[in-house]
């Protein structure tokens with residue numbers, strides 16, 4: 082199927098090989114977070130754009146990732162609030178969770194956002210959309226469906242798919258991945274999740290709160306990419322709620338059928354067998370590089386993804402690659418950030434480069450876990466002497482009022498007060514981290530983080546109080562420390 086676009090500056094002509102030829106300024110492959118951003122911006126700047134998508138407009142984020150997972154988490158949070166409201170003077174109830182209605186809620190949230198990413202919207206923006214799988218046939222030509230596209234620049238934004246590990250028996254056992262779990266309409270009585278990363282744990286807590294018994298097996302350390310001081314707090318909370326999390330647990334074999342799954346798990350030399358009703362795989366991502374003719378186009382890649390330089394250019398100078406398909410940090414906001422860099426380079430020849438130090442991320446468990454910049458360990462390696470500033474949620478009046486007192490902010494600066502990194506575990510950590518993202522991207526000093534007024538009572542005050550801790554640790558006179566301590570108390 083192809084959406085016609087009368088405004089596109091594309092020339093078409095029948096070729097002898099039954100392909101309709103199109104030429105454009107930019108050809109984008111993949112209509113997910115990254116591809117859509119490039120296509121919309123390039124069209125807005127008056128370039129002729131071809132956008133090719135082989136499956137669903139919106140890619141992973143809209144259909145199988147961020148949007149459905151956050152909608153499911155929202156359902157789960159409702160159920161949790163109903164169960165835990167008695168401390169607020171409101172009688173707690175055991176909620177009746179209807180898996181079909183939860184499914185419908187998730188789908189309706191996707192439906193509400195879908196028009197933004199639709200063929201109709203992009204056609205209206207002046208983008209020529211082709212719904213077919215794209216494949217390079219040489220260094221400057223892509224074939225998709227009955228079209229042969231030549232472009233001055235190509236952007237590969239084909240994303241990633243769930244990794245299916247080579248566990249014996251898996252080929253005979255039904256399992257969910259992120260591509261099928263949001264279509265589920267059944268009660269998952271006893272869910273086994275393989276993988277204790279952000280995706281595995283977000284879904285573990287959500288399904289547990291929606292009434293499933295949930296067991297997670299993680300071969301290494303759960304949330305292993307985050308600061309253990311803070312990820313520990315998330316793991317403790319999930320465990321306290323009743324999610325069974327096993328670390329150092331290697332699933333070696335799987336067997337069973339519909340509604341009954343058995344997994345054999347090795348804990349070092351010891352082996353144990355667990356039973357569940359359903360299985361979900363969340364063990365990582367595989368870049369979408371196959372069947373794309375990357376060799377024909379001279380684009381280098383390996384199992385981690387397409388190789389790019391710091392300006393996101395591939396080994397074929399005509400081709401950029403962005404988002405999940407290049408590996409590294411795989412998030413929607415990263416794909417969008419990459420899109421901005423490609424637009425600056427490809428359209429305006431500006432020397433834009435990726436700066437991974439300013440990229441934040443957040444795991445949307447409850448409590449949330451958010452990070453930006455260097456970890457404490459990396460900051461020590463890079464800056465030598467550092468300051469570590471902390472402030473707990475329980476010292477914040479708003480957190481007390483809402484009984485969300487678990488968690489803290491941890492900020493790392495160099496000796497002169499330059500902010501190097503921040504990690505937050507607690508309520509709304511994904512919102513609170515943004516101030517530190519701004520600070521790090523603008524190379525701000527910690528002093529700036531004490532020089533603003535925070536409306537009372539808000540969780541944001543936690544950030545300011547953490548910043549004031551710099552003076553408590555800085556080599557300054559006791560009297561100055563006393564004055565600053567007094568100011569900090571005023572907020």
Ligand SMILES: Cc1cc2nc3c(=O)[nH]c(=O)nc-3n(C[C@H](O)[C@H](O)[C@H](O)COP(=O)(O)OP(=O)(O)OC[C@H]3O[C@@H](n4cnc5c(N)ncnc54)[C@H](O)[C@@H]3O)c2cc1C
Pocket residue numbers: 110111112113114115116133134135136137138139140141142143145146147148150213214215216238239240241259280369372373403404405406411412413414415416445
């Ligand atoms: C369960 C889950 C939850 C997540 N939650 C978050 C979150 O809360 N926040 C966050 O920032 N990130 C989250 N992510 C990650 C986020 O979804 C991805 O990082 C993001 O979608 C990557 O965007 P992309 O443009 O690189 O790829 P995608 O969005 O995957 O888009 C790639 C598109 O390319 C198409 N395609 C592939 N090959 C071809 C081809 N040959 N021809 C034509 N089209 C092709 C695909 O069909 C797809 O539509 C989550 C991911 C998962 C799985």
